[in-house]
Amino acid sequence: MLVADSMLGKLARYLRMLGHNVTYIPSDRDDSSIIEEYRDYIILTRDKMLNGRASNSILIKSYMPIDQLREVFPKLPPPEHRPWELCPFCSTELERVPEKTDLPEYVSRIAKEIFVCRKCGRYYWKGTQSANFAKMMEGIGIEIQ
Numbered sequence: 789m790l791v792a793d794s795m796l797g798k799l800a801r802y803l804r805m806l807g808h809n810v811t812y813i814p815s816d817r818d819d820s821s822i823i824e825e826y827r828d829y830i831i832l833t834r835d836k837m838l839n840g841r842a843s844n845s846i847l848i849k850s851y852m853p854i855d856q857l858r859e860v861f862p863k864l865p866p867p868e869h870r871p872w873e874l875c876p877f878c879s880t881e882l883e884r885v886p887e888k889t890d891l892p893e894y895v896s897r898i899a900k901e902i903f904v905c906r907k908c909g910r911y912y913w914k915g916t917q918s919a920n921f922a923k924m925m926e927g928i929g930i931e932i933q
């Protein structure tokens with residue numbers, strides 16, 4: 789399991805889209821409580837102090853999220869899930885929406901397969917955004933379907 793500090797929100801979303809379960813640390817937490825609570829996790833951090841104190845952490849040096857992903861992805865264990873199985877915003881497993889439900893009309897019109905996050909209520913489907921993401925991943929050597 790991965791946990792990302794508050795400076796790595798976009799990296800966390802990318803990792804979830806690739807199938808990694810990522811917990812997010814709110815910015816008001818102090819290092820000691822982070823180390824205590826997440827001792828069984830891999831901690832991804834931009835914070836050199838935290839990295840120095842936690843042996844289970846990986847220091848992220850890059851600034852841009854895509855560079856951060858390129859930097860850290862090869863160092864991680866294989867994702868627990870397949871790409872697109874987790875909600876990018878809250879890491880909850882997505883459910884396929886059965887047909888003929890009360891979806892927003894614009895969604896049911898454009899997509900065949902629709903997924904919902906039961907926790908935050910967001911809908912997902914394959915479209916331009918997912919194609920762009922797959923292309924972006926290909927650009928840094930990560931193959932997804």
Ligand SMILES: [Zn+2]
Nearest residue numbers: 875878905908
């Ligand atoms: Zn969600």
